[in-house]
Every structure is written in C-alpha cells, then in structure tokens.
Amino acid sequence: EVQLVESGGGLVQPGGSLRLSCAASGFSLSPYWMSWVRQAPGKGLEWVANIKQDGSEKYYVDSVKGRFTISRDNAKNSLYLQINSLRVEDTAVYYCARGIPGEDAFDIWGQGTMVTVSS
Amino acid sequence: DIQVTQSPSSLSASIGDRVSITCRASQSPSSFLNWYQQKPGKAPKLLIYGASSLQTGVPSRFSGSGSGTDFTLTISSLQPEDFATYYCQQSFIGWTFGQGTKVEIK
Numbered sequence: 001e002v003q004l005v006e007s008g009g010g011l012v013q014p015g016g017s018l019r020l021s022c023a024a025s026g027f028s029l030s031p032y033w034m035s036w037v038r039q040a041p042g043k044g045l046e047w048v049a050n051i052k053q054d055g056s057e058k059y060y061v062d063s064v065k066g067r068f069t070i071s072r073d074n075a076k077n078s079l080y081l082q083i084n085s086l087r088v089e090d091t092a093v094y095y096c097a098r099g100i101p102g103e104d105a106f107d108i109w110g111q112g113t114m115v116t117v118s119s
Numbered sequence: 120d121i122q123v124t125q126s127p128s129s130l131s132a133s134i135g136d137r138v139s140i141t142c143r144a145s146q147s148p149s150s151f152l153n154w155y156q157q158k159p160g161k162a163p164k165l166l167i168y169g170a171s172s173l174q175t176g177v178p179s180r181f182s183g184s185g186s187g188t189d190f191t192l193t194i195s196s197l198q199p200e201d202f203a204t205y206y207c208q209q210s211f212i213g214w215t216f217g218q219g220t221k222v223e224i225k
Contacts, residue, residue: 035214037163044206044216044217044218044219045155045157045163045206045208045216045219046216047208047213047214047215047216050214059213095162095163100165100168103151103153103168103169103172103210104151104153104210104211104214105153105165105168105169105174105208105210106153106155106163106165106208107165107168107174109162109163109164110162111161111162112162
C-alpha cells in the first residue's frame with residue numbers, strides 16, 4: 001500500500017524545536033517533489049515547504065523562512081522538517097504530501113502529526 | 120504568490136443536488152489549479168488536478184472547469200459521502216490554498 005506516515009509532533013514551549021519525520025512506504029520517494037502542509041485547529045490548509053527530488057531546491061512560505069528546514073533522505077525513503085524558534089501560531093497538524101510530477105498537485109498525504117506550541 | 124479566494128465559504132445542499140464551488144485567483148495560474156476534499160479529522164484528498172483532470176479513483180460526478188482567473192468545482196449529484204470541506208489550490212507561482220468551502224446537509 002502506498003502511504004506516508006508522519007511522526008515527531010508533540011507539545012513544545014515557545015522558542016523550542018522539533019524534528020518531524022515522514023516515512024514513505026509502497027513507493028520510492030526519489031522521483032517526487034515532496035511538501036509539508038499544515039492546518040491550524042479549525043482553520044484551512046497552508047503550504048509550508050517543499051523540496052526537489054535530489055534536495056537541490058527548497059522553498060518555504062514566508063512565515064517560516066529562517067526557522068524551518070526541509071530535508072530528505074532518499075536512501076531511507078524519508079522526508080523531514082526541522083522546526084526551530086517555534087511560535088504559538090505554528091500550532092497545527094503537519095502533513096507531508098507527495099507531488100504529482102509536472103502538476104504540483106499533492107496526490108498522496110500522510111495522516112498528519114500534531115504540533116502544539118504552548119507555555 | 121498568487122492568492123486564491125473561494126466562494127461561498129459554506130453552503131447547504133440536499134442529496135442529489137448539483138453543487139458548484141468557485142475559486143478566483145489574483146492572477147492566472149495557467150492550468151495549475153487543483154481541488155481537494157477534506158473530511159473532519161482526515162487528511163485532504165486530491166479530486167481534480169490541472170483544472171479539469173479527474174484524479175484516479177475519484178467518482179465522475181466530480182468535475183473541474185475554468186480558465187484565466189476563474190475556476191469551478193462541480194458535483195453533479197451530491198451524495199451522502201460528499202459532505203465535507205473543499206479547497207482549491209494554485210501551484211503555478213508558489214503554492215496557495217483557498218480558505219475552504221464547507222458543504223453541509225440541508
């Protein structure tokens with residue numbers, strides 16, 4: 001079965017850090033752009049970051065630039081998001097998602113991992 | 120980045136109704152306009168990509184249309200499992216989602 005499974009979320013104080021992971025199974029990560037998308041409680045979807053197949057290009061939404069770092073390890077079939085200097089407004093479910101080649105639509109999503117930033 | 124605005128933000132409809140949701144972009148995203156369905160507590164599901172291409176496995180009652188800055192998701196005959204929130208997304212310049220349209224039972 002083709003799936004993505006996120007892990008690493010939790011409760012963290014403002015200013016803290018977390019590393020989110022996304023493990024792919026049933027397919028190889030290497031041919032695909034991969035993204036992180038988040039959803040604050042009761043709110044809509046927000047694209048956060050994405051990374052090219054070989055990791056040579058990375059893009060971020062303005063609100064996380066300099067604080068979040070996306071990376072991947074194709075050999076481990078995994079995607080990561082290092083999130084530093086966390087703010088209350090970063091509280092959200094974080095999803096990893098696979099991009100359709102040439103379309104930039106997200107066809108496979110993980111179940112999400114919750115990040116709560118609170119003192 | 121291109122901003123996208125959905126309308127309406129919510130709607131009430133009955134089983135069998137034809138439902139349309141509109142997405143307007145701040146500038147043309149070419150055909151890089153996608154639609155997703157999300158049910159409570161679940162990840163989004165891709166319905167339509169490239170403005171009008173039906174994702175594999177998605178029922179044919181879902182269709183996408185539009186060009187320029189105006190796009191539409193249509194459900195031809197609403198089914199019980201279609202009550203959900205729908206999002207458009209542009210992926211031409213940056214990647215931005217609309218604010219969502221909640222489809223509720225009348």
